Amino acid sequence: MKNVMEHESTISADTAALHAMTDAEQSPAIAFEVNDLSVWYGQKQTIFNTTIDIPAQSVTAIIGPSGCGKSTFLRCLNRMHELVPTARHEGSIRLFGEDLYAPKIDPCVVRRRIGMVFQKSNPFPTMSIAENVIVGLRLNGVRDRAYLDERMEKALRMAALWDEVKNDLNRPGISLSGGQQQRLCIARAVAVEPEIILMDEPCSALDPIATAKVEELIYELKKQYTIVIVTHNMQQAGRCSDYTAFFYLGRLIEFAKTEKIFTNPSQKQTEDYITGRFG
Amino acid sequence: MRESFYRWRKIKSGLVSALCLLCAVLVIAPLGLVFFHLLREGASAVNWSFFTNLPKPVGEIGGGMANAIVGTFELLGIAALIGVPTGVLGGVYLAEYGSVRVNWLLRFICDILNGVPSIIWGIVVYGLIVVPVKSFSALAGGVALGFIMIPLIVRMSEEVLLLVPNGYREAALALGIARWKMTLHIVLKTALKGLVTGVLLALARVAGETAPLLFTAFGNRFWNHNLHDPIAALPLQIFAYAISPYDDWHRQAWAGALVLVSMTFLVNVAVRFLTRSRSAALAK
Known part of the structure; x- marks a missing residue:
């Protein structure tokens, strides 16, 4: 009798796994499940009741006019908004099913899993190119020199910067050009091997050539990472994202595949924004 | 038109x-x-013997202020041991950790302390150390100067730390680096030159203080390397010689003043040099 039960439970576990697999093939796995998120800075509410499932292994662009809460939303995903002392939020955010805001979760661990690249490139001015890349590992306790060197090269290659800097690894990070600095920041973010990379208008301070390089890089990184990118530039969203979310006045107006948003939006506001009627 | x-x-x-x-x-x-x-x-x-000799007794021509010059450096050393760690950590608290209300209070207190006449610090340390120990001492003098340095350095280091762009803090935290490590390895390191500058300026400022030493370090005509005994200091020696009735002592007082001003001037020049290379590095 006992044997039979055990047998049955194995079978049902197998079928569950099978179901999970077919589900994953049909629709992409979900990285972030954001449920009914509202955010306040002091008295001012900047995000209203947002619910969205951000798929893994793809690029999701967040577009919308200035002040619509795009950056705030992005910062909620790795708990960076908590740096503002008056910030508070309601609702939940799960990463692969795990509640990022559970009381026992350390924000440092969340941020190690979810890297971030900022609008203004910000390599640490006291550090060389090499030190900038490995600083995340080093300050998180990695000491093994050979391992650090290996990870540094890998990260710089991934950021398509290795060939340009391999002979100048000891030069200061801030001696690079603007576009190179931004790719250095991307290398620094991928060196700690996060699961997700958030980008907050990573190209808005770059010229078109540097922008093209970063976009190419985003395309490459997508093979391994889930990327969420905030952008002001709708062409950029169209070029490099798989999914697009349109925010307006703190509300998620529409979220769909990028082709659909740009060719056949279901909301009037989205269409007005995309066609340049406001924003 | x-x-x-x-x-x-x-x-x-x-x-x-x-x-x-x-x-x-x-x-x-x-x-x-x-x-x-x-x-x-x-x-x-100002000649070689001024830097190498002890003061001569009244009536004898010549002698120097070697003990006072060394004494000033000893007092500054004690002051730095008290003032620099306390002041810099206070500045770190204000710039990196404190809440709005606590910061307001701390800044207010520091500004009041910065306005306290330096002789008051002498009296405070006289009551705190000289009276219980029943002796003037180098330690008391250094503590008095250290107390003057604390609020100066707190405010200065807070300002220097706030000059570090927030982007660096965010970049560090976004890598999952703990806050104290971020403060130590990113913020303090970035602001290091500014901090050194501020500390040097604070030292230069207290190096010339006379009033707080009058009834703490007291002055000494001989060598002293014992922290528990009175010690000579340049400003004290200048003061004592300047109010004396002897022409030779007046000349020595002028010489002492020249040395003291040159020392602070050199520190300021060094500071200029440091800050110039820093702004050049940041501009790049």
């Missing part, structure tokens, strides 16, 4: 520029006068 209007504008601009130049000269003039006067009065008494 238009021509005359333009000329009138040029005249106004010229007048205001001249006024600014005059004010600039007035600001620089005292420094030039002080240096000129000190050089004229003191240069003749």
Whole structure:
């Protein structure tokens, strides 16, 4: 009798796994499940009741006019908004099913899993190119020199910067050009091997050539990472994202595949924004 | 019409520029006068023996202030041991950790302390250390100078730390680096030159303090390397010699003043040098 039960439970576990697999093939796995998120800075509410499932292994662009809460939303995903002392939020955010805001979760661990690249490139001015890349590992306790060197090269290659800097690894990070600095920041973010990379208008301070390089890089990184990118530039969203979310006045107006948003939006506001009627 | 209007504008601009130049000269003039006067009065008494000899007894010509020069450095050393860690950590608290209300209170207190006349610090340390121990001492003098340095360095280091762009803090935290590590390895390291500058300026400022030493370090005509005994200091020696009735001592007082001013001047020049290379690095 006992044997039979055990047998049955194995079978049902197998079928569950099978179901999970077919589900994953049909629709992409979900990285972030954001449920009914509202955010306040002091008295001012900047995000209203947002619910969205951000798929893994793809690029999701967040577009919308200035002040619509795009950056705030992005910062909620790795708990960076908590740096503002008056910030508070309601609702939940799960990463692969795990509640990022559970009381026992350390924000440092969340941020190690979810890297971030900022609008203004910000390599640490006291550090060389090499030190900038490995600083995340080093300050998180990695000491093994050979391992650090290996990870540094890998990260710089991934950021398509290795060939340009391999002979100048000891030069200061801030001696690079603007576009190179931004790719250095991307290398620094991928060196700690996060699961997700958030980008907050990573190209808005770059010229078109540097922008093209970063976009190419985003395309490459997508093979391994889930990327969420905030952008002001709708062409950029169209070029490099798989999914697009349109925010307006703190509300998620529409979220769909990028082709659909740009060719056949279901909301009037989205269409007005995309066609340049406001924003 | 238009021509005359333009000329009138040029005249106004010229007048205001001249006024600014005059004010600039007035600001620089005292420094030039002080240096000129000190050089004229003191240069003749500054010689090798001034830096190597002890003061001579009354009536004998010559002697130097070697003990006072070394004593000043010893006092500054004790002051730095007290003032620098306390001040810098206080600044770190204000810039990186404190809440709005606590910060307001701390800044307010520091500003009040910065305004306290330095002789009051002497009296405080007299009551705290000299009276219970029943002896003037180098330690008491150093503590008095250290107390003066604390609020100076707190405010200075807070300002220097706030100059570090927030982007660096965010970048570090976004890598999952703990806050204290971020403060130590990113913020303090980025601000290091500014902090060193501020500490040097604070040291230069207290190096010339006389009043707080009057009843703490007290002064000493001989060598002393014991923290529990009175110690000589340049400002004290200058003070004692300047109010004496002897011409030779007056010359020595001028020489001491020249050495003291040159020391602070050199520190300021060093600071300029440091800050210049920093702004050049940041501009790049």
